[in-house]
Amino acid sequence: MNANQDVGKYGEDRAAEFLARLGYELIERNWRGQGGEIDIVARDRDCLVFAEVKTRTRTGFGHPFEAITTQKLQRMRRLVAQWCQSKELSGSKVRLDAVSVLVVDGRVHIEHLKQVF
16 A cells, blocks of 8 residues: 555544444445545445545645535436445435545544435
């Protein structure tokens, strides 16, 4: 793993812990589909949540949420459909969330946006 992958894994671990503390049931992490990966799949009451996690160690290239482009959201929607099809789920309530993890000077700051599409 390179430094960026280490930072990304660390951020995904913190995001998963954060969602679990909110009462989300973690179902799957790093699910790979055709054309990409879903970072976190969780259940929030009656809703399946597909979370995209962006981690940064500084904001010189912008806030982590700024890395979630329209193209990234389109890819995530395709991956959500693939995940549901692979699990033979239909008619489930789904939501796409974004989680920002900013790690600066050993401090972790997490933001969570619900329903980003």
